[in-house]
Amino acid sequence: MKLIDGEGMSQLERAHLAIVRAVDQQGSMTAAAEQLHLTQSALSHAVRKLEAQLGVAIWTREGRRLRPTQAGAYLLAVANRLLPQLAHAEERLRQFAQGERGTLRIGIECHPCYQWLLKVVSPYLAAWPDVDVDVKQEFQFGGIGALFGHEIDLLVTPDPLYETGLRFEPVLDYEQVLVVGAGHPLRRSPFVRPEQLARETLITYPVAIDRLDIYTRFLLPAGIRPKRHKPIETTDIMLQMVASGRGVAALPRWLVEEHASKLELSMVRLGERGMAKQIFVGIREREADTDYLRAFVELARAHRDRAGSPT
Template sequence: MLERIHLVIIREVHRQGSLTAAAGALYLTQSALSHTVKKIEQQLGTPIWDREGRSLRLTQAGQYLLSLAERLLPQFEHAEARMKQYAEGERGTLRIGMECHPCYQWLLKVVSPYLERWPDVDVDVKQRFQFGGIGALFGYDIDVLVTPDPLKRPGLRFDPVFDYEQVLVVAEGHPLAGARYVEPEQLLDETLITYPVETDRLDIYNQFLRPAGVAPRRHKTIETTDIILQMVASNRGVAALPRWLAEEYADRLPVASVKLGKDGIAKQIFLGTREADASVDYLASFVAFARDGNVPSPRLRG
């Protein structure tokens, strides 16, 4: 019979790469862990690992169980932590997943008053998820997903919290800086700087360039907003960012915002949560803070 401890051992051996390291992490002797590993395989009737010297490599059956462990164990751990919070009268930790790179500045404006209102709640922010944002919600790796691209799934809800306009950001001295709006063809000779996100998920590609059959001369990715805008200000490229963010930086950097197309690109930020958590008061409060608090919501400009 498959037991939880079997999944814990499979996950830890995979994480550590060897029985010796896994035994230390699990507070077991190596001989005790080796005996347990053999017992697991005997009980399940199939090899879970291939031995390669001192290393272990998961078999196909082992890979399946590892995938199962990585889906189920976080849910057990989350449930245990929640029960402990109930037992001790604590609120716990609100884990926020980010699928919106430029939203950190916005998040800070929400988190600060939220922490004042909920002194017993800690906030943790995660950006990379093993199964993506939706999978992280289902797998209880996070409690809230901040995303501009909600994917409707049974058991999840997405609340819109603010509207914004996606604009092209250029250096003040750039030829496009004084334009009312930019057409896709005007980016043919440009270096487009974006966050390291698949182009299929970038609005400037999906809603602006690809419908016109246009690609920029070069596409460069940079992790941080500050460096992206420093590069733009130095005329090393152009970037597509929320207008509210571009205008915040325009106070200290020589950059300008230009509408993408005559009608612009209107977007929304959503918070995704699990429907099963609807009664969790501090989580519902965070959504309310994000929706009703002092967050940027500029109108599209002509």
């Protein structure tokens, strides 16, 4: 890929974008050269030539580390957006040429989403033996950015963002509930009010507060915060902590029910009306008719219809 100026002179090539990205990732010319399988002198020469052609510095040195200038930061953003798209396009074209379908790259934006995904992936792999599945849980741009940037092909999320070019399909309806131990005073309550959690230790997944429904839809609108907030990575440990009386948690009812036979837990509605949620599958609109993508969405929808809506 080349960008051409008005006089037809080559200015910016794909290799330059790869260099900018590698230097940012590695923090030094030496490490970037090693990653790109170049000599340091060849990499330095390419950078100097690019800066001379563009008439602007791309990096500034801070101690031993290189930091992008304003122009460098812009070029890095371009590289981060375009390079995954080019790699994806090349891979898809290779698959077309060889009659392959390749890999379905699935992004996950919530911890319970992974538990749900396991129920769908198994029958999908059985139905599509020539398609591999790769699951990604961390993205450079967030889930929506990863979908736009072709880092993933499909996004599983409870919080869809309806942008032009994307399509989201609801695949699971569920209720978010408060989970308490067998000896907790709230265990027999028909529902819990926000102020009743002011003295509690709230156990959640390690996610920013502004992405936790228990905060954004329940506690913060009432001006309430728990006495203590304890992030825990795994569902099993979280529920064991709750069962042992170390705190309370807000989780999907269906997920808690799967563990109910192993642990003494009680579920209480969040508010008198409860808290309804959904899981969505998002894909790029222009790829909606791709057979193995469409098949995954249809299988997820069929699984939802068979399972019904958890309450």
